Amino acid sequence: MANDIKDIAHAVQAAFALDLFAVPPRVLALGEPAHGVDAPLRLRNALFRELVERAGYRTVALESDCVAGLLVDDYVATGAGSLDGVLARGFSHGLGASAANRELVRWMRAFNDGRPASDRVRFAGFDGPLEMACAASPRTALTALHRCLADHVDTGLLPCTAETLDRLLGPDDRWTDPAAMLDPAASFGRSAEARELRLLADDLGALLDTWTPHLVTAVPREVFDRVRLYARTAVGLLRYHYWMADASPSRLARLSGLRDHMMADRLLALAERGPVLVHAHNSHLQRDISSMRMGGMPLEWWSAGSIVSARLGEDYGFLATAFGTLRHQGVHAPPADTLEGALYAHGAGTCLVDAAELAAALGSPGPGRRPSPYFGYAPLDPAQLPRIDGVVFMGDVPEK
Structure with missing residues (x-):
């Protein structure tokens, strides 16, 4: 089997990745099985550079705050701000501390220097x-949406004033109380103010939609796209806060699904302007239903990738990533009778394999799923191979 895999293993390069598809997908998703290591991020950086230089891709999307990320986009496009500043404020989940993400942002700024906006x-x-x-x-998100509409639409059409929004929103800490993540009673999401804000956000979003013919000529397309992002985010956050106050057994599964729904909406909007490389955890990008255990309960929800794939069809491509070892986290050489074990045995280190060809090489009944001694590493499920386009395998993944 190792020899069979060697015959189908390629370097992780744009040419081999795009050969997996009849036409280059508008959304090419590159997954990772664990967060917190830079090696797969550096691989992502190299692939993105090749996709930019050889295939016309112009956007990279990361599993990070969509609103904060506008600071990073401004920096790479125009040099606004500073590298250290956008790394500190433009990323969520601690991603700004990654050396690989710093390298990505620095390269993007250098690439754009002197280039036309298009x-x-x-x-x-x-x-x-x-x-x-x-x-x-x-x-x-809500105040930015209101501000744009107030600047360009008859104020008599606005459902409320900026002062009303400010009063209903109140102090931000009423929304960000960490106790609400585990205790529905601590959530502000079903208060009278939050319920009214949900209606106002819906009305503001509808006003944005109905005035699209005017706004697309009154403001640059870039500004209009950002206002659409603010509208989606305001509605999505208020919906998320509402369900944080839910005390039913389905609460965590619903919240997981709502998060991926927001992700999918963002990716579909990005795809409107051209091809995009997306990088996130495999579980957010896979076509299969996602699952995990949280608080002792099994959860299932449809991922962003499954939603986008259902909408875009062949314009969505998914490359899942698997590791051989992650020794600093106790993940040592995989058992030979697992998917990762078969890939590790071929000895090529890092490679890209057509998922259909890999399934054929593994044979039937095929390998079992690898157990993981580290909760932060999710092994690849061999049963998903028919719904994966390619597998990126990294043999021995260093800590840094």
């Missing part, structure tokens, strides 16, 4: 403004 590379966060311990206040 040819620049773009950065996007595609996660909601959500952290593990809390969800953000809807203030930033």
Whole structure:
């Protein structure tokens, strides 16, 4: 079997990745099985550079706050701000501390220097403004949406004033109390103010939609796209906060699904302007239903990738990543009778394999799923191979 895999293993390069598809997908998703290591991020950087230089891709989207990411996009496009500043404030989930992400942002700024706007590379966060311990206040998105509409639409059509929004929103800490993640009673999401804000956000979004013919000529397309992002984010955050206050057994599964729904909406909007490389955990990008255990309960929800794939069809491509070892986390050489074990045995280190060819090489009944001694590493499920386009395998993944 090792020899068979050697025959189908290629370097992780844009040419081999795009050969997996009849036409280059508008959304090419590159997954990772664990967060917190830079080696797969550096591989992502190299692939993105090749996709930019050889295949016309111009956007990279990361599993990071979509609103904060606008700071990074401004920096790579025009040099606004500073590298250290955008790394500190433009990323969520601690991603700004990654040396590989610093390298990516620096390269993008250098690539764009002196280029016309139409040819620049773009950065996007595609996660909601959500952290593990809390969800953000809807203030930033909601007030930015209202401000744009107030500047360009008859104020008599606005459902409320900016002062009304400010009063209903109140202090941000009422929205960001970390106790609400585990205790529905601590959530502000079903208060009278939050319920009224949900209606106002819906009305503001509808006003944006109905005035699209005017707004697309009154403001640059870039500005209009950002206002659409603010509208989606405001509605999504208020919906998320509402369900944080839910005390039913389905609460965590629903919240997981709502997060991926926000991700999918962002990716579909990004795809409207051209091909995009997306990088996130495999579980957010896979076509299969996602699952995990949280608080002792099994959860299932449809991932962003499954939603986008259902909408875009062949314009969505998914490359899943698997590791051989992650020794600093106790993940040692995989058992030979697993998918990772078969790939590790071929000895090529890092490679890209057509998922259908890999399934054929593994044979029937095929290998079992690898157990993981580390909760932060999710082994690849061999049963998903028919719904994966390619597998990126990294043999021995260093800590840094």
